[in-house]
Amino acid sequence: MARPNTQERRRSELVEAALKEASTQGLRSLSLTDVAKRAGLTRGALLYYFDDLDALLVEAHRAGTERFCDHRDSVVAELESPAEKLRAAIAAGLPSGPDDALMRLLYEFDFMAGQSDLHDTLVQQMYLRQTATYRAIFEEGNASGAFTISADLDQATMNMVALEDAYSLHIVAGNRLVTVDMAREAMLAFAEQIGCRTSA
Amino acid sequence: MARPNTQERRRSELVEAALKEASTQGLRSLSLTDVAKRAGLTRGALLYYFDDLDALLVEAHRAGTERFCDHRDSVVAELESPAEKLRAAIAAGLPSGPDDALMRLLYEFDFMAGQSDLHDTLVQQMYLRQTATYRAIFEEGNASGAFTISADLDQATMNMVALEDAYSLHIVAGNRLVTVDMAREAMLAFAEQIGCRTSA
DNA sequence: TAGTTTTTTGACGTCAGCGTCAAATAACTA
DNA sequence: TAGTTATTTGACGCTGACGTCAAAAAACTA
Numbered sequence: 001m002a003r004p005n006t007q008e009r010r011r012s013e014l015v016e017a018a019l020k021e022a023s024t025q026g027l028r029s030l031s032l033t034d035v036a037k038r039a040g041l042t043r044g045a046l047l048y049y050f051d052d053l054d055a056l057l058v059e060a061h062r063a064g065t066e067r068f069c070d071h072r073d074s075v076v077a078e079l080e081s082p083a084e085k086l087r088a089a090i091a092a093g094l095p096s097g098p099d100d101a102l103m104r105l106l107y108e109f110d111f112m113a114g115q116s117d118l119h120d121t122l123v124q125q126m127y128l129r130q131t132a133t134y135r136a137i138f139e140e141g142n143a144s145g146a147f148t149i150s151a152d153l154d155q156a157t158m159n160m161v162a163l164e165d166a167y168s169l170h171i172v173a174g175n176r177l178v179t180v181d182m183a184r185e186a187m188l189a190f191a192e193q194i195g196c197r198t199s200a
Numbered sequence: 201m202a203r204p205n206t207q208e209r210r211r212s213e214l215v216e217a218a219l220k221e222a223s224t225q226g227l228r229s230l231s232l233t234d235v236a237k238r239a240g241l242t243r244g245a246l247l248y249y250f251d252d253l254d255a256l257l258v259e260a261h262r263a264g265t266e267r268f269c270d271h272r273d274s275v276v277a278e279l280e281s282p283a284e285k286l287r288a289a290i291a292a293g294l295p296s297g298p299d300d301a302l303m304r305l306l307y308e309f310d311f312m313a314g315q316s317d318l319h320d321t322l323v324q325q326m327y328l329r330q331t332a333t334y335r336a337i338f339e340e341g342n343a344s345g346a347f348t349i350s351a352d353l354d355q356a357t358m359n360m361v362a363l364e365d366a367y368s369l370h371i372v373a374g375n376r377l378v379t380v381d382m383a384r385e386a387m388l389a390f391a392e393q394i395g396c397r398t399s400a
Numbered sequence: 401t402a403g404t405t406t407t408t409t410g411a412c413g414t415c416a417g418c419g420t421c422a423a424a425t426a427a428c429t430a
Numbered sequence: 431t432a433g434t435t436a437t438t439t440g441a442c443g444c445t446g447a448c449g450t451c452a453a454a455a456a457a458c459t460a
Contacts, residue, residue: 002403002404002405002406002458002459003406003407003456003457003458004405004406004457004458005405005406005407006406006407006457007406007407010407022436026311026315027228028227028311030272030446031446031447032447032448033446033447033448040433041408041409041450042408042409042410043409043410044408044409044410044449044450044451045407045408045409045450047448047449047450048406048407048408052448052449063368078377093385098314104311106315107311107457108311110369110373111226111228111304111308111311111373113373113374113375114298114304114372114373114374115226118377120374122377123373123374123375124376124377127370127375127378128377151389151393152389155385155386155389156417158378158382158386159363159386159389159390161366162362162363162366162367162370162386163359163362163363163366164268164366165365165366165369165370166361166363166364166365166366167362168360168371169310169365169366169369170327170362170365173310173311173313173314173323174313174314174320174323175320175323175324175327176324177324177327177328178327178358182358184357186355186358186359186362189351189352189359190359190390193351193393193394193413194393200399201426202428202429202434202435202436203426203427203429203435203436203437204435204436205435205436206430206436206437207436207437208428210437211401218455231416231417231418231420232417233416233418234415241438241439242438242439242440243417243418243419243423243439243440244419244420244438244439244440245438245439247418247419247420248436248437252418252419253418257406277441364432393450
C-alpha cells in the first residue's frame with residue numbers, strides 16, 4: 001500500500017545521536033540543531049519524532065543509564081566468585097578516565113532531575129540498579145562464606161554506591177587529585193573494611 | 201577630584217546576585233540578563249565589571265566554595281572533642297535538604313570544570329579543603345586517643361569526602377531514596393567502621 | 401505507472417541572547 | 431559651581447534557537 005513505518009529505528013538513531021552530541025559538548029549548550037546535524041538530518045525531521053529537545057533528552061537519559069547498568073551486570077554475570085564479581089563491578093562502575101564522556105553525561109543528567117519528574121524517576125532507577133548490583137554480590141559472598149560482612153547490608157551497599165558515584169564524579173569533573181586507580185583501591189579498601197576478602 | 205572607585209563592592213554584589221540567581225534557576229539557562237535583573241542593574245553595567253557571564257561565574261564559583269568551607273571550618277573550630285567535631289563536620293557538609301539550592305549549585309559547578317581551567321582549579325581547591333577538614337579531625341582524634349583509626353589515613357579521608365559528595369549530590373538531585381538522615385547515619389557508620397568512636 | 405503513506409526539507413516569523421558604544425548620570429573635589 | 435572621573439543606561443546590529451507548516455521527496459503496493 002504505502003511506505004512502511006520505521007519510527008522505532010529512527011527514534012533510536014536520534015537518541016544515539018543525542019547521546020553522542022551531548023557527550024561531546026555537554027548539556028549546557030546542546031541544541032536541537034546540534035543533534036540534528038549529528039544525525040545527518042534537519043531540525044524539522046527531529047521534531048517529527050520528538051516534541052522538543054527535552055523529550056529527546058529524557059530518552060537519551062534512559063538509554064544511557066540502561067546501557068551502563070546492563071553492561072556492568074552482564075560483565076559481572078560472567079564471573080564466578082563474589083570477589084571477582086566485586087572487583088569487576090567496581091571497575092565497570094568507574095569511568096575509564098577523565099575523558100569518559102558518556103559517564104560524564106550520566107552524571108550531568110542528574111542535574112536535569114528536579115526540573116522534570118521523568119528525569120527524577122530515571123535517576124532513582126539508576127540508583128536502584130546500582131544498589132541492586134552491589135547488594136547481590138554482598139549477599140552471595142556472605143552466603144558462600146567468601147565474605148563476612150557484619151555491618152548492616154543496606155548501609156554497606158549505600159556506602160559502596162556512594163563511593164562509586166563520588167569518585168566517578170570527581171574523575172569526570174577533571175579533579176586530577178583523584179585517579180581511577182586511587183578510586184578503585186579506595187573502594188576495595190572499603191569493601192575489605194566491612195568484611196569482603198577480595199584479595200583471594 | 202572625582203567620583204571614588206567602588207568596584208570591589210559592586211563586584212561582590214554582582215557575585216552575590218549571580219549566586220542567588222544561579223541557585224534559583226540553575227546554570228543551564230542562566231543568562232547575563234537574569235543576573236543583571238536580580239542585581240537591579242542592566243546588562244551593560246554588569247559588563248562594565250565582568251568580561252562575560254563566564255568570568256562572573258568563575259567568581260561566583262570561588263565565592264560559593266569558600267563560603268561553604270569557611271562556614272564548616274568555623275563551626276568545627278568551636279567544638280572540643282574529635283567526636284563532636286566529626287559529627288558537626290558531617291552535618292555541615294551535607295545539604296539541609298533537597299531544596300538546599302546553594303549546595304546544589306556547588307555540585308553543578310563541577311560540570312563547568314573541563315570547560316575552563318579556572319573552574320578546574322576551584323574544584324580541586326574545594327576538594328583539598330574538604331579532605332583537610334576531615335584529615336585534621338581524624339589526626340586529632342588519633343592523637344588524643346579518642347579514635348583508633350588503623351586504616352590508611354589518606355584513604356580514610358578520601359572515602360569520607362567521597363561519601364559526603366555522593367550523598368550531597370543525591371540529595372540535591374532529588375533522589376528521594378536518600379535522605380539527609382540516612383546520609384548522616386551512613387557516614388557515621390563508616391567512621392565507626394574505620395575506628396572513630398563517635399557515640400561517646 | 402499511479403496511488404498512498406511516511407518521512408524530510410526549508411522557509412517564515414518570533415524571540416532572546418550577546419557585545420559594543422556613545423551618551424547620560426552620579427559622586428566626588430577644588 | 432565647574433571640572434573630573436566612575437558608573438550606568440539604552441539602543442543598535444548580529445546571531446542562533448525555537449515551533450509551525452506547506453510542499454517536496456522517498457518508499458512502498460497494486
